[in-house]
Amino acid sequence: MQNVAWVTSVALMAGVAGVFVMVAISARSTADYKIVVEKGYRLRKIVFGVLVTTGVVACAGTLGRLPYAQAAQEDTHQIVNALGYQWYWELSQETVKRGQPVEFRVTATDVTHGFAIYDADLNLVTQTQAMPGYINTLHHTFDRPGTYKVLCLEYCGLSHHGMIAELTVSD
Ligand code: CUA
16 A cells, blocks of 8 residues: 555656656747646646545545554454563553454553563564553554563663563464
């Protein structure tokens, strides 16, 4: 989807640049100004129509696929409350099911921590901040079972590196 958006953006930018060049060239010639203006207006109408159509199509095609819209559709989601302390994590449950959406409700008791979930190969899977006074919700559906690690992504003091919890994703 990002590729499509990127190519579309580049194409539209090229189109706009093309119009600029055309206007610059026709402004230099001694052509009848009225004809140029009529041509420009016609072109502008076409470009505007294309832009509006593209916008409407892009919105209709992508808005329904937002993560929040997806999360709302599936009501079988599991909720895990995550609390950050100096210097450990407290999870309301340490096992979640594969293939079912998980909603992490993340907060902190003392200072800001970074709630980051890594897979068995220590690749970052998903993350959000754990802040005192706020509950940040993080939606994720685990595709693969296994043992995941929760690490802290925000320097929070002496034993920041020691904030490690385990999360098991079961089949
Ligand atoms: Cu908590 Cu770094």
